[in-house]
Amino acid sequence: MSMDEEFDELTCAQHGKVYTTYVCEHLISDPVQKWHSDYPDAENHWPDAWCEACNAHYQAEGEWNEHNEDLVPINLLCHVCYEELRSASLARLTGADYDAWDNFVDACFKELQDKSGLLNQEFSLGSHQRYDWDQETGELVFSNDGVPAVIAKIDFIGSYSSKTNTWLWSWANFHLLEGMRVRVAAVRDYGESHDYPWLTTSKWEAEEGDAWDMAAVAAHVLQAKGVYRSPREGGAGFLLIREISRA
Ligand SMILES: [Zn+2]
Ligand SMILES: [Zn+2]
Structure with missing residues (x-):
């Protein structure tokens, strides 16, 4: 074998x-x-x-x-x-086991909404002219007229494909640099210890709402400041904001 x-x-x-x-x-x-x-x-x-x-x-x-x-x-x-x-x-997860998972995800999602509210209050993430993220630096930079305004330290949580309707965890996406995905393996460990197969299965059929749920779970487990959705052709990447500050 x-x-x-x-x-x-x-x-x-x-x-x-x-x-x-x-x-x-x-x-x-x-x-x-x-x-x-x-x-x-x-x-x-x-x-x-x-x-x-x-x-x-x-x-x-x-x-x-x-x-x-x-x-x-x-x-x-x-x-x-x-x-x-x-x-x-x-x-395979049904009944009370499924309900426990479902409640956990709901709680994580509410937590992320609160965190997002705070981030937007403090950094107005939607108001900047552009954003760029870079795997080498592990940074997400919001800028205006070429001048950085806000800099975040990021991890790549995973990606949603609207072409295949699937979620793919970053720890199984070997196109990404290791530094962008290594910390997210802790979310998989959490799934292992709680027997939550959504966290331990690398790729699964999903809608975009599921992708937000996984991002919210990651933000909870890794105690992140928030999540940023980076749209792209045929889907979106979900970035974890680990630290954030003004440039
Ligand atoms: Zn068998
Ligand atoms: Zn086949």
């Missing part, structure tokens, strides 16, 4: 030429359950995944080896199908 291979290609009946992923067959037949896997990294965007039952075999050995590999029926899966099934798995 090692995945040292480079992204091997295969042809999916639905999605055409795609990359190869490996998951246990139980996740394919019933994706709405907990997915066990490593997190994506630059070398492997779609890490091998297995279900709760298969995870018992993994736990028994503490690794995949000759004693447990044969017990787990592994299937090839197209990477787009992988993302779709994994996104569908979020529906």
